[in-house]
Every structure is written in C-alpha cells, then in structure tokens.
Amino acid sequence: MSTETVFTYGAPQLKFGAGAADEIGYDVGQFGATRVLVITDAGVLATGAPARVADSLRTYGMQVQVFSRVHVEPTDESIAEAVEHARDTGPWDAFVAVGGGSCIDTAKAVNLLTTCGGELLDYVNPPVGAGQAPDRPLKPLIAVPTTAGTGAESTTVCVLDVLALKVKTGISHARLRPVLAVVDPTLTHSLPAEVTAACGMDILCHALESYTARPFDARPRKKPAQRVPYCGSNPVADMWSERALGLLSSAFRRAVHHGHEDTPDARAARHDMMLAATFAGLGFGNAGVHVPHANAYPIAGRVADLPEAFHPAGYPAGHPMVPHGMSVCLTAPEAFRFTFDTDPDRHVRAATLLAPTLEAPDDPAEHLPLAVTHLMRDIGMPNGIGGVGFGEEDVDALVEGALKQQRLLDAAPRDVHAEDLAGIFRRSVENW
Amino acid sequence: MSTETVFTYGAPQLKFGAGAADEIGYDVGQFGATRVLVITDAGVLATGAPARVADSLRTYGMQVQVFSRVHVEPTDESIAEAVEHARDTGPWDAFVAVGGGSCIDTAKAVNLLTTCGGELLDYVNPPVGAGQAPDRPLKPLIAVPTTAGTGAESTTVCVLDVLALKVKTGISHARLRPVLAVVDPTLTHSLPAEVTAACGMDILCHALESYTARPFDARPRKKPAQRVPYCGSNPVADMWSERALGLLSSAFRRAVHHGHEDTPDARAARHDMMLAATFAGLGFGNAGVHVPHANAYPIAGRVADLPEAFHPAGYPAGHPMVPHGMSVCLTAPEAFRFTFDTDPDRHVRAATLLAPTLEAPDDPAEHLPLAVTHLMRDIGMPNGIGGVGFGEEDVDALVEGALKQQRLLDAAPRDVHAEDLAGIFRRSVENW
Numbered sequence: 001m002s003t004e005t006v007f008t009y010g011a012p013q014l015k016f017g018a019g020a021a022d023e024i025g026y027d028v029g030q031f032g033a034t035r036v037l038v039i040t041d042a043g044v045l046a047t048g049a050p051a052r053v054a055d056s057l058r059t060y061g062m063q064v065q066v067f068s069r070v071h072v073e074p075t076d077e078s079i080a081e082a083v084e085h086a087r088d089t090g091p092w093d094a095f096v097a098v099g100g101g102s103c104i105d106t107a108k109a110v111n112l113l114t115t116c117g118g119e120l121l122d123y124v125n126p127p128v129g130a131g132q133a134p135d136r137p138l139k140p141l142i143a144v145p146t147t148a149g150t151g152a153e154s155t156t157v158c159v160l161d162v163l164a165l166k167v168k169t170g171i172s173h174a175r176l177r178p179v180l181a182v183v184d185p186t187l188t189h190s191l192p193a194e195v196t197a198a199c200g201m202d203i204l205c206h207a208l209e210s211y212t213a214r215p216f217d218a219r220p221r222k223k224p225a226q227r228v229p230y231c232g233s234n235p236v237a238d239m240w241s242e243r244a245l246g247l248l249s250s251a252f253r254r255a256v257h258h259g260h261e262d263t264p265d266a267r268a269a270r271h272d273m274m275l276a277a278t279f280a281g282l283g284f285g286n287a288g289v290h291v292p293h294a295n296a297y298p299i300a301g302r303v304a305d306l307p308e309a310f311h312p313a314g315y316p317a318g319h320p321m322v323p324h325g326m327s328v329c330l331t332a333p334e335a336f337r338f339t340f341d342t343d344p345d346r347h348v349r350a351a352t353l354l355a356p357t358l359e360a361p362d363d364p365a366e367h368l369p370l371a372v373t374h375l376m377r378d379i380g381m382p383n384g385i386g387g388v389g390f391g392e393e394d395v396d397a398l399v400e401g402a403l404k405q406q407r408l409l410d411a412a413p414r415d416v417h418a419e420d421l422a423g424i425f426r427r428s429v430e431n432w
Numbered sequence: 433m434s435t436e437t438v439f440t441y442g443a444p445q446l447k448f449g450a451g452a453a454d455e456i457g458y459d460v461g462q463f464g465a466t467r468v469l470v471i472t473d474a475g476v477l478a479t480g481a482p483a484r485v486a487d488s489l490r491t492y493g494m495q496v497q498v499f500s501r502v503h504v505e506p507t508d509e510s511i512a513e514a515v516e517h518a519r520d521t522g523p524w525d526a527f528v529a530v531g532g533g534s535c536i537d538t539a540k541a542v543n544l545l546t547t548c549g550g551e552l553l554d555y556v557n558p559p560v561g562a563g564q565a566p567d568r569p570l571k572p573l574i575a576v577p578t579t580a581g582t583g584a585e586s587t588t589v590c591v592l593d594v595l596a597l598k599v600k601t602g603i604s605h606a607r608l609r610p611v612l613a614v615v616d617p618t619l620t621h622s623l624p625a626e627v628t629a630a631c632g633m634d635i636l637c638h639a640l641e642s643y644t645a646r647p648f649d650a651r652p653r654k655k656p657a658q659r660v661p662y663c664g665s666n667p668v669a670d671m672w673s674e675r676a677l678g679l680l681s682s683a684f685r686r687a688v689h690h691g692h693e694d695t696p697d698a699r700a701a702r703h704d705m706m707l708a709a710t711f712a713g714l715g716f717g718n719a720g721v722h723v724p725h726a727n728a729y730p731i732a733g734r735v736a737d738l739p740e741a742f743h744p745a746g747y748p749a750g751h752p753m754v755p756h757g758m759s760v761c762l763t764a765p766e767a768f769r770f771t772f773d774t775d776p777d778r779h780v781r782a783a784t785l786l787a788p789t790l791e792a793p794d795d796p797a798e799h800l801p802l803a804v805t806h807l808m809r810d811i812g813m814p815n816g817i818g819g820v821g822f823g824e825e826d827v828d829a830l831v832e833g834a835l836k837q838q839r840l841l842d843a844a845p846r847d848v849h850a851e852d853l854a855g856i857f858r859r860s861v862e863n864w
Binding site for chain 2: 004005009014015016018020023030031224279
C-alpha cells in the first residue's frame with residue numbers, strides 16, 4: 001500500500017469579535033446578494049440575535065425573510081419543511097444561518113436543495129441515501145453561531161435524523177461549507193452555565209479527537225476524486241486543535257462558573273470559549289472526529305427509551321435528552337485509553353495543553369483521561385453513561401448504534417471492532 | 433477614540449504535499465473551468481513545473497495555454513502585456529499561477545483586469561492610482577508556489593513597479609486572493625542554497641513582522657467598508673506566525689546546507705520550509721508586515737545606483753540586485769530593537785520560538801535581534817546594508833524610499849518617523 005502524502009485544508013472566511021454580527025449586512029452585500037433568507041430556530045429567535053442580523057441586512061438594502069422553524073436536532077422532515085419554504089419563497093441570493101449546529105446544518109441542506117434540486121435522500125450519505133454530490137457551486141451561506149460549541153460554521157457536513165429509519169446520518173460535501181463565519185461573542189451572553197458546560201465538552205472533544213485521529217499520512221493514497229474533507233490529523237488541523245486546548249485550559253471553568261456575570265473576566269472567558277469553538281471547528285472540520293462522537297449518537301438517540309428519564313438542568317424541560325456535548329464526553333476518557341498506544345506522546349501533549357498544572361500520573365496512558373475527568377467533575381458533567389441512566393444491560397444496543405457511524409470510526413487511529421466499543425461503553429458506566 | 437473589537441481572517445483553500453501539483457486538474461475542474469490560462473515566467477518554465485500543471489489540467493479535459501512572459505518583479509508594463517495577452521486570447525474560466533510572488537501577483541492583476549475591465553492604474557493604491565475596488569467577484573485563481581517564501585498565494589495584494597514614477601506600489605483587495613493554493617514541496621527541489629536562504633529570510637520576516645504588528649485591538653474602530661485584509665496582529669495570525677517560527681527553528685539551516693541532497697532529511701527540511709512559508713503567508717496575509725518590509729523597497733530599488741555592483745551568489749548574473757528576502761532581513765535586527773518596548777514578552781517569545789537553544793542575553797531587548805543575526809550568519813546573509821554596498825551616505829535616500837511605504841509603516845506597533853528610520857538604517861550598516 002502506498003501511503004498518502006497530501007492533505008487538504010478548507011475553511012470559511014472569518015469575522016470575529018464583539019459587534020461583528022451588527023455589520024453583517026456589509027459582508028453579505030459583498031457577495032452581491034439582494035434577497036436573503038435568515039434561517040434560525042424559535043429558541044434563538046427569542047434571544048433577538050436573528051432580528052439584529054436581519055436589521056443589519058436591511059440597513060444595507062437587502063430584502064430579508066426570517067425562517068425560524070428549524071428543528072433542534074434536524075430531521076429529514078424538518079429539513080424538508082425548511083426546503084419547501086425556501087423554494088416557495090425563493091429564489092434567494094444568499095442564506096444566513098443564525099444559531100447552533102441545527103440552524104447552520106439546516107441552512108446547508110436548504111442551500112443545497114434550492115440550488116441543485118432533487119430530494120434530500122439523493123444527497124444523504126450511503127447506505128441511507130444515494131450520496132450524490134452537488135453538481136455546481138452553491139449560493140453563499142453565511143453562518144452566525146450563537147453557541148460556543150458545534151463548529152458547524154467550519155464544517156462540510158449536515159447532520160440529520162432520518163425518522164422512518166430511526167438513524168442519524170448526514171450529507172457531506174466540500175460545497176456545503178459556509179463561505180463566511182461571523183462569530184460574535186456577545187451573542188452567547190444569555191446561555192445558562194449548564195449549556196456552556198455541555199457545549200464546551202463538544203469543543204474539547206472536537207480538539208482531542210481531531211488531534212488523535214488517524215494521521216493523513218498513515219492512510220492509503222487517494223485519487224483526487226476520493227479525497228474527503230475529513231482527511232485525518234495533519235499539521236494544520238493539529239495547530240488549531242492545540243490552540244483550542246490552550247484556550248480551554250484557561251477559559252472553560254471560568255466560563256461555566258462565572259460566564260453569566262457582567263465583568264471583564266467573564267466577557268474574556270466567553271470570548272475565549274467562542275474562539276476555542278472556532279479554532280476546534282477549523283481543526284476537526286478538516287481532520288475529523290472518531291470514537292467519542294460515534295458513541296454519542298446512540299447515547300443521545302436511546303436516552304428516550306430508558307426507564308428513568310434523564311432531564312439535564314439548564315435545558316428546556318419536556319422530553320428526555322442528553323445534550324450533544326455531554327453525550328460526546330461520557331466515553332471520551334475510555335476512548336483515549338483505547339487510542340493511547342497509537343501515539344503516546346501526542347496523548348500526553350494534549351493532556352499537558354489542557355491541564356498544564358495537573359501532576360502527571362505514573363502511567364502516561366492515564367494522563368489525558370485524568371485531565372478530561374478532572375474537567376468533567378469541575379463543570380458538573382454526569383459521571384459516565386451511568387450518570388444519564390445507562391447500565392451494563394444497555395451496552396449491546398449502544399455498540400450496535402455506534403457501529404452505524406462507520407465514517408467516524410474509520411477516522412480513529414486504530415481499527416475499532418464491536419468488542420472494543422463494548423469495552424469502552426462498559427468501562428464508561430462510571431468515569432471516576 | 434473607541435478601539436477595534438473585530439478582526440478578520442481570510443485564506444485560500446489549501447492542498448499541500450508531495451504530488452499535489454500533479455492532481456491540480458481535478459481541483460480546477462471543481463470550479464467548472466474548461467478554458468484555463470497558466471501564468472508563469474521563463475525561469476520557472478525551464479524547471480518543467482508549468483508543464484506538469486498544464487498536463488494535469490489537460491488530463492481533466494481542459495483547454496490550456498501557458499503564458500510565460502511574467503517579469504520577475506512585475507512592472508506596470510509587464511502586467512499590461514500579460515493582461516493584453518489574456519484579453520486577446522480569452523475569455524478564460526480560471527487562472528493558474530505557477531511560480532514565485534511575481535507570477536502569482538501578475539495573475540491577480542490579470543484576473544482583475546480581464547474580469548472587471550478598465551486599466552491597471554484604475555485599481556492601483558492611491559496616490560499612484562485611483563484605488564478603485566473590483567466591482568464583482570473575480571474568476572477562480574489557483575496559485576502553485578514554486579519557491580518557499582513569498583506567501584503570495586495567501587495574500588490579497590499585487591505588488592508592482594510603476595516604471596515612469598520609479599515607485600513600487602500595489603493593488604490591494606480581498607477579491608484578489610487566490611481561492612486555492614496547491615503547495616507541492618517537490619517543486620522546490622532545484623533551488624540553489626542561496627535562494628533557499630534568501631526566501632527563508634522572507635518567511636522569517638513575514639512571521640516576525642506580523643507577530644509584532646500593531647494589534648487589531650489597539651487600532652481605531654473601523655466601519656465595515658474601511659476594513660482592510662491586513663488588520664494587525666490577532667489571535668489567528670499569531671498562531672500561524674508562532675507555528676512558522678517553530679518550523680523555521682528546526683528546518684531553516686538544514687534546508688540551506690543540505691536541501692539539495694536527495695536524502696529523507698533534506699526532503700523533510702524542504703517540506704517544512706514550504707509549510708513554514710505557507711503558514712507565515714496565512715499569518716501576514718491577515719496581520720500585515722511593517723518596518724523591515726518597508727525598508728526593503730529602497731534597499732532593493734537603489735542597489736543598481738551604487739558605485740560597486742552587488743551580485744548575489746545563486747542568482748542569475750546580469751544586473752545588480754538584492755533578492756527580496758535578503759533586502760527584508762538586513763534591517764530586521766534593528767527594527768525589532770525599535771519595536772521591543774511595545775511588547776517585550778512577545779519579542780522574547782518570538783526569539784525563543786526561533787532559537788529555543790540560544791542562551792537568553794542579559795538584556796531581553798537583545799534576544800530577538802541576536803536570534804535573527806545568529807541565523808543570518810549561519811546561512812550566509814550579508815552583514816547589514818553595508819554588506820550589499822550601502823553606507824552612511826545612502827541613509828537619507830533609503831529613508832525617503834521607506835517613507836513612501838506608509839501603508840506598511842502604519843502597521844508597525846509604534847509610530848515611525850523619518851528620524852527613526854534613519855537610526856534604523858544607520859545602525860544596520862553592520863548587523864554584527
């Protein structure tokens with residue numbers, strides 16, 4: 001096998017800082033847009049951020065509509081509704097997504113399906129969909145993230161639930177990536193501490209998983225048409241991940257415990273969390289994520305079936321749920337024990353960046369798991385999958401769900417078999 | 433004065449690695465191009481790189497022409513010739529620049545003037561030109577750098593000499609930036625050691641100057657239309673600059689002294705220099721450069737007027753010249769003494785990244801100048817502006833030339849007056 005010598009790196013242009021969202025009309029105007037659809041959800045709408053964005057667009061002479069019926073955790077049905085709306089009211093010159101990953105991912109699908117035609121399943125990854133590639137460049141999509149976490153502004157994927165099949169899958173193509181991310185830390189002021197904590201664990205796992213992903217040059221050589229945006233760890237993605245870990249090490253605990261205060265330190269912490277989210281997004285948006293994210297799918301997907309309902313503090317009451325970032329971190333300590341041998345130095349370096357003052361344990365394989373669990377405890381994450389209600393008896397079902405995320409498991413630095421996942425889940429019933 | 437809270441970051445997409453240039457046809461095809469003009473110069477043409485690129489484009493069904501009459505250090509006349517050629521033989525769907533900064537910058541101007549019409553001076557920065565902005569998005573420009581240095585693949589500027597006015601100026605607009613950089617370290621194999629050395633000093637100064645540029649948040653608040661791509665040092669540009677310094681610290685001397693060998697270590701050194709050039713370009717392409725680059729203009733521009741002609745080894749014989757990277761570094765040690773007080777920690781950090789094993793001098797202000805002069809001596813740079821033939825008697829003329837680069841001087845972390853520049857030049861007659 002000849003190994004890969006080439007890596008790729010793609011990213012949106014970036015405008016970052018307090019007040020950036022208020023001048024977005026200028027930036028969207030630079031793409032020559034005159035009719036713009038703002039895509040958001042009801043919760044984000046209530047914060048006023050989409051109105052701020054729409055005002056700025058109108059100030060620059062644009063005709064604007066706000067669609068606010070994005071479903072949190074988008075489904076094939078919710079996306080179809082958004083697409084139908086955009087088709088009925090279009091044509092649109094540009095799309096502006098305001099919100100978290102759900103809004104940004106929905107906007108990617110709307111952009112795709114209003115530009116290229118066809119139906120959602122034509123483009124969804126096989127085997128669920130036909131995996132068709134967009135046949136032309138899409139319209140400009142501008143992303144305005146309002147949570148410090150998902151990194152969806154940087155990525156080329158749209159994640160969705162296909163309801164009839166009860167499966168989470170996605171669409172993945174370089175053309176889906178937003179052309180511009182407008183990241184304004186003032187949009188995150190109102191987040192409850194628990195949301196900051198869960199979103200922050202998503203950032204952390206983006207950085208750690210992309211940093212430990214199978215390196216691009218340890219993969220088989222690809223032909224150009226076979227290249228995928230998630231090309232494995234590489235010198236550029238590594239740089240973003242390392243820097244994100246450094247920001248998290250100083251800002252994460254402060255943002256959770258004091259982020260809602262109106263002090264310079266609180267503003268600085270929120271600023272740095274938003275920067276960490278952006279940086280980690282730029283890293284994993286090119287390198288990929290692996291086992292913890294694969295495991296998160298069944299953890300979040302199956303929590304509703306548990307006998308005792310889990311309702312996280314800080315999130316809307318109603319149906320049981322595990323927030324995405326929480327679901328990702330619960331098996332992370334075990335996953336990094338599993339990957340340690342593939343590159344011990346790298347695992348230790350990640351631990352040192354995340355927790356520079358933590359005393360190194362005798363066993364270097366424990367260093368990164370220890371740094372992660374310390375942080376989880378400090379910011380109030382549940383103690384493993386047991387903390388949200390899963391037990392030994394659920395492991396088989398969780399493994400079955402994780403195995404469906406083969407695209408993610410392939411990004412791990414070593415082969416991942418069912419029995420490996422079973423061990424990881426079993427040892428993650430309690431993390432400490 | 434209210435200070436700035438927003439920074440911007442733009443970059444081409446990147447494909448990096450051995451063999452990347454041979455699959456460029458696929459990438460250009462992704463932009464829907466069928467007629468492609470390759471823009472290069474005679475020297476680069478002789479290396480065979482443009483033919484490799486053209487072959488790949490043809491393999492993917494494109495109609496290709498190679499224009500190889502780019503002038504090294506482009507002039508208004510040489511650019512006009514390239515534009516005329518492109519207009520006569522167009523329309524073109526995309527442009528591929530293969531070469532150093534001269535080829536890539538010429539291609540930026542060709543793209544601008546074939547897309548938007550008008551004449552070169554309509555777009556050149558005031559006061560020389562009318563400073564008009566392109567009125568629409570340009571065609572895709574793909575850059576294939578063949579020297580590890582200029583970073584032109586990442587920047588939004590086209591630098592040129594206006595012959596009648598004997599002045600170096602440029603065109604600067606975000607739309608000029610290439611959409612994709614294809615960086616293939618195998619294209620640099622044939623460079624003489626002296627060229628590697630001079631180009632490397634350009635990389636180094638890109639990293640050091642952007643790292644020490646006036647921070648974005650120490651500048652006055654701008655309205656969106658006033659924003660320029662070079663927005664000052666900022667968290668993203670800092671990251672690229674720091675990483676470039678780290679790569680240079682380990683690869684630069686090896687690349688100069690052993691880069692021409694056919695060994696794994698030599699290949700690794702060339703690879704890392706190309707990566708350092710790319711990283712530094714992504715940094716300064718957003719932060720900007722300052723005093724050493726401003727000073728380089730009159731140093732390079734006036735060398736032909738000296739009584740004793742300077743002919744650098746490793747470059748074509750003929751007319752006297754100071755290679756760009758060499759001209760940039762000759763006043764760098766003094767420039768960093770001049771800027772030290774604006775941020776001592778940052779200067780020391782830069783020195784430590786560049787020369788981790790160098791013992792820190794008693795005076796921290798000497799740390800970075802020492803790290804730079806050590807490197808200059810090791811790789812055979814001339815000892816100051818005296819080393820290329822300038823003396824005390826030339827200082828006034830050099831100052832006059834540097835003062836014309838107000839756009840660069842504005843990026844310095846403190847105000848720069850004529851007497852400051854005079855002192856810097858005078859103390860740079862000898863660097864050690």
